Amino acid sequence: MELKKRYDAKESEKKWQAYWEKENVYKFDPESHEEVYSIDTPPPTVSGKMHLGHTFSYSQQDFVARFQRMLGKTVFYPFGVDDNGLPTERLIEKMKKVKGHKMPRNEFVKLCYNTVEEIRDDFVQDWKNIGVSADFDVFYSTINKHSQKISQRSFLEIYKEKRIYRKRAPFIWCPDCQTAIAQVEMKDSERDSKLVYMKFDTTLNEQITIATTRPELLPACVAIHIHPDDKRFKKFIGEKAKIPFSERKVKITANKDVDMEFGSGIVYHCTFGDMDDVKWIEKFDIEPIEILNKNGTLNEFAGRFKGLHVKKARPEIIKALEEEGRIEKIEPIKHVVNVHERCDTDIEILTTDQWFIKYLDLKQDFVKYGRKIKWFPVHMRARYENWILGLKWDWNISRQRYFGIPIPIWYCKKCSEIITADEKQLPVDPLVDTPKTKCKCGSKDFIGEKDVMDTWATSSLTPDIAAELFKDKKIYKKLLPMDLRPQAHDIITFWLFNTVVKSYFHHKDIAWKNVMISGWALDPHGKKMSKSKGNVIDPNKMIEKYSADALRFWAAGSRLGDDLPFMEKDLVTAQKFTTKIWNASKFAFMHLQDFKKEKPKKFEIMDAWILIKLNKLIKESTENFMNYEYSHTKLETEKFFWHSFCDNYLEITKDRLYNSDKRGKDPKLSAQYGLYTALLDIIKLMAPITPYITEELYQTYFKKYEKIKSIHISKWPSLDLKENKPAKDAEKIGDFFVYVLQHARRAKSEKNMSLKDPIKNILAKGKIKKTDFENIKEDLLSVTKAEKIVFEALKEDSKIDYEVVVDV
RNA sequence: GGGCCCGUGGUCUAGCCUGGUAUGACACCUCCCUUACACGGAGUAGAUCACCAGUUCAAAUCUGGUCGGGCCCACCA
Numbered sequence: 001m002e003l004k005k006r007y008d009a010k011e012s013e014k015k016w017q018a019y020w021e022k023e024n025v026y027k028f029d030p031e032s033h034e035e036v037y038s039i040d041t042p043p044p045t046v047s048g049k050m051h052l053g054h055t056f057s058y059s060q061q062d063f064v065a066r067f068q069r070m071l072g073k074t075v076f077y078p079f080g081v082d083d084n085g086l087p088t089e090r091l092i093e094k095m096k097k098v099k100g101h102k103m104p105r106n107e108f109v110k111l112c113y114n115t116v117e118e119i120r121d122d123f124v125q126d127w128k129n130i131g132v133s134a135d136f137d138v139f140y141s142t143i144n145k146h147s148q149k150i151s152q153r154s155f156l157e158i159y160k161e162k163r164i165y166r167k168r169a170p171f172i173w174c175p176d177c178q179t180a181i182a183q184v185e186m187k188d189s190e191r192d193s194k195l196v197y198m199k200f201d202t203t204l205n206e207q208i209t210i211a212t213t214r215p216e217l218l219p220a221c222v223a224i225h226i227h228p229d230d231k232r233f234k235k236f237i238g239e240k241a242k243i244p245f246s247e248r249k250v251k252i253t254a255n256k257d258v259d260m261e262f263g264s265g266i267v268y269h270c271t272f273g274d275m276d277d278v279k280w281i282e283k284f285d286i287e288p289i290e291i292l293n294k295n296g297t298l299n300e301f302a303g304r305f306k307g308l309h310v311k312k313a314r315p316e317i318i319k320a321l322e323e324e325g326r327i328e329k330i331e332p333i334k335h336v337v338n339v340h341e342r343c344d345t346d347i348e349i350l351t352t353d354q355w356f357i358k359y360l361d362l363k364q365d366f367v368k369y370g371r372k373i374k375w376f377p378v379h380m381r382a383r384y385e386n387w388i389l390g391l392k393w394d395w396n397i398s399r400q401r402y403f404g405i406p407i408p409i410w411y412c413k414k415c416s417e418i419i420t421a422d423e424k425q426l427p428v429d430p431l432v433d434t435p436k437t438k439c440k441c442g443s444k445d446f447i448g449e450k451d452v453m454d455t456w457a458t459s460s461l462t463p464d465i466a467a468e469l470f471k472d473k474k475i476y477k478k479l480l481p482m483d484l485r486p487q488a489h490d491i492i493t494f495w496l497f498n499t500v501v502k503s504y505f506h507h508k509d510i511a512w513k514n515v516m517i518s519g520w521a522l523d524p525h526g527k528k529m530s531k532s533k534g535n536v537i538d539p540n541k542m543i544e545k546y547s548a549d550a551l552r553f554w555a556a557g558s559r560l561g562d563d564l565p566f567m568e569k570d571l572v573t574a575q576k577f578t579t580k581i582w583n584a585s586k587f588a589f590m591h592l593q594d595f596k597k598e599k600p601k602k603f604e605i606m607d608a609w610i611l612i613k614l615n616k617l618i619k620e621s622t623e624n625f626m627n628y629e630y631s632h633t634k635l636e637t638e639k640f641f642w643h644s645f646c647d648n649y650l651e652i653t654k655d656r657l658y659n660s661d662k663r664g665k666d667p668k669l670s671a672q673y674g675l676y677t678a679l680l681d682i683i684k685l686m687a688p689i690t691p692y693i694t695e696e697l698y699q700t701y702f703k704k705y706e707k708i709k710s711i712h713i714s715k716w717p718s719l720d721l722k723e724n725k726p727a728k729d730a731e732k733i734g735d736f737f738v739y740v741l742q743h744a745r746r747a748k749s750e751k752n753m754s755l756k757d758p759i760k761n762i763l764a765k766g767k768i769k770k771t772d773f774e775n776i777k778e779d780l781l782s783v784t785k786a787e788k789i790v791f792e793a794l795k796e797d798s799k800i801d802y803e804v805v806v807d808v
Numbered sequence: 809g810g811g812c813c814c815g816u817g818g819u820c821u822a823g824c825c826u827g828g829u830a831u832g833a834c835a836c837c838u839c840c841c842u843u844a845c846a847c848g849g850a851g852u853a854g855a856u857c858a859c860c861a862g863u864u865c866a867a868a869u870c871u872g873g874u875c876g877g878g879c880c881c882a883c884c885a
Contacts, residue, residue, distance in 0.1 A: 003844095188883095225885085258885085268885070274883090276884095277885080336883075379812060382811065383879090387881070389881095390881055490880090520879095557820090569835090572847090575847075576847065576848095579848090583844045583845035587845080588844080635822070643832095647850090654843090658843080742850095746852095748850075748851090750838095750852090752838080752840075754840050754841090755840065755849070756842040
């Protein structure tokens with residue numbers, strides 16, 4: 001029952017983590033009759049180790065989960081890992097030093113499966129270490145059979161609604177990963193480049209100059225565009241231009257999309273340099289030239305440049321143009337290009353067969369759904385809507401990769417008919433399995449679809465994947481729509497939006513009632529953390545050096561949605577907090593050894609005072625937590641604990657606790673009651689933030705009275721002050737007390753005296769009754785060490801509330 | 809170019825919705841080893857709340873604008 005001199009976080013955190021697991025403290029009970037609070041936990045991408053951004057946002061969501069649990073709700077808090085698709089392939093390739101496309105497909109896929117299994121436990125352990133209170137037995141992986149089945153079923157359902165189509169079309173392509181990617185998977189990257197001014201011959205016997213950053217696409221030039229209002233070049237419209245190094249001539253057309261200010265003011269239209277080129281193909285009904293191979297090399301349309309990678313072809317073509325005297329000038333420029341966010345490779349546009357979900361016509365519905373969800377913080381919804389309104393392409397869900405969930409489709413060898421898998425045979429691998437029926441044409445020969453689905457096509461189903469771990473429909477219904485989707489703001493456009501889309505198709509309902517969006521952990525200068533900048537902080541090292549509680553305490557320091565710079569000194573502050581609460585508890589437990597949780601007949605004023613302040617804190621904290629404002633709870637509880645409770649209240653009660661022979665049993669009991677209640681409630685308020693030390697303190701002393709096996713399933717504090725009957729005006733009287741105490745301390749400090757030194761006299765004036773003063777006089781004398789206190793009551797209409805003169 | 813967020817003592821931050829000159833931490837300075845804690849305590853100093861204008865008796869707080877920083881999206885062929 002006694003606490004050790006110092007708190008040992010390392011030992012304690014290990015101990016309670018094991019205890020929670022053994023005692024099933026966070027186990028989801030599907031049979032419970034309590035209200036359910038279901039959480040759509042983000043499955044972290046399996047990528048080796050947890051990073052500080054994870055620590056930050058998972059801590060924040062865990063605050064909420066723990067709070068809801070303490071409200072008495074049955075919390076559904078599953079845990080999954082996202083180990084599906086391209087990011088996993090990249091990880092395995094790096095770990096095992098292999099290349100997916102250089103191995104037999106099934107061997108690579110097997111290697112991925114095995115490796116993912118192998119590293120999973122270690123990976124998940126990081127989340128356990130920071131105290132995430134998920135039920136780790138309610139577990140899924142986005143590549144396991146369960147997820148495959150649901151993901152393929154989703155594909156088939158949407159296919160049946162005629163919202164999935166296959167089309168050969170120009171689309172965003174990553175030549176390094178050799179797969180199509182989605183609009184959302186691109187990011188910007190600034191590159192040094194050259195703006196090359198090339199001279200073309202025309203049918204007007206006059207040359208025109210075209211500026212481009214992509215001269216290597218010259219052989220795929222299909223038209224020249226000039227703004228119809230451009231006086232300089234208007235005369236060329238309707239004429240033709242000759243493509244250098246070939247006999248081909250292309251039309252010069254009028255196009256209002258042309259920016260007359262840029263470059264030479266004339267655009268050469270290649271297939272395909274960017275998405276405008278795709279648009280113009282349709283607009284002007286032009287036949288494209290597909291010049292690129294899937295690996296980014298030029299094909300036979302490039303003539304003498306055939307076989308060169310675009311990067312190599314660029315200088316070669318410039319050189320050749322120079323030799324023909326066709327270069328007017330070359331300007332070095334910086335410009336922004338789209339790259340694949342997974343590998344930083346410049347994207348290309350290639351014409352390939354792809355599967356799409358048709359949803360552009362549903363934009364308004366998605367906006368509507370977004371408005372049915374409660375957003376915390378509310379401004380994050382604007383990002384969601386902004387993204388939807390900017391969408392230009394249907395959702396490309398096929399990837400030309402290996403380790404992913406197969407598209408459950410076959411093609412008839414004879415008549416090319418598309419055969420879908422039967423729901424009963426899911427999950428299915430069309431490269432191994434065959435359809436259950438024969439084709440309409442009678443053929444039994446099929447070719448399985450090689451493409452796999454985009455990872456987001458599966459991770460957008462996490463509410464279903466998690467809920468369907470329970471086969472019972474009744475339970476399933478209790479869980480959906482979920483109460484909460486917690487996540488960081490960077491994937492609003494990916495994961496959040498895609499989940500809304502899937503929920504729209506499958507449930508015609510929102511996926512969750514609330515979303516909470518976390519910010520990012522930044523470096524001390526407010527910059528993003530990234531490996532290339534070398535400013536990455538390893539959370540495990542910080543846990544080792546401080547504690548998981550300290551990291552969580554830090555994570556509770558920013559408002560939901562705000563980014564937070566990481567400064568190690570904040571962990572020092574956090575550690576100070578744990579030390580302080582440890583020491584305060586040491587004091588409290590010492591004086592509570594003979595306490596029987598009895599209420600005193602009458603509360604001393606200062607005990608009533610702390611309870612009233614505590615009650616205000618609890619009310620405020622509960623309200624804030626309801627609105628996901630955990631940072632307020634943390635801030636206010638910390639202040640209350642440190643200043644009201646430790647600096648003042650503990651000092652004030654000492655005389656009654658230590659000297660009960662002199663002061664009497666009841667005044668001591670009153671102090672004990674205040675001490676017990678305030679400390680227990682403080683650790684309960686902090687339990688969601690710092691689960692380990694609060695559990696240690698609870699288990700050491702409070703458990704034997706409270707009878708609940710863990711603080712984390714104990715009831716969130718609520719104080720009934722009426723029942724406790726504090727004296728009228730106790731708050732006002734107590735505030736006066738503290739004011740006098742402050743003055744006494746100040747006077748001593750100014751005279752360089754020790755706080756234990758006695759002082760001669762205090763003259764205290766205040767707007768309280770003489771009889772009330774008599775009730776606090778003894779406490780006040782003992783805590784100030786004053787020999788005498790003279791009190792004068794101030795009139796109610798007096799301009800000042802208090803006045804104190806200290807005579808040392 | 810479009811959308812959103814932010815701008816408070818040296819640093820980080822509370823307060824802003826629901827107007828009455830400001831919270832706490834770190835750092836600094838002075839003092840105090842007092843029976844929970846020196847991994848502590850007491851105290852001093854330090855902010856015209858980015859700028860301008862408006863509303864108001866009164867603005868960090870509301871309205872409009874300016875400047876600066878950040879994020880997301882679009883985009884230069």
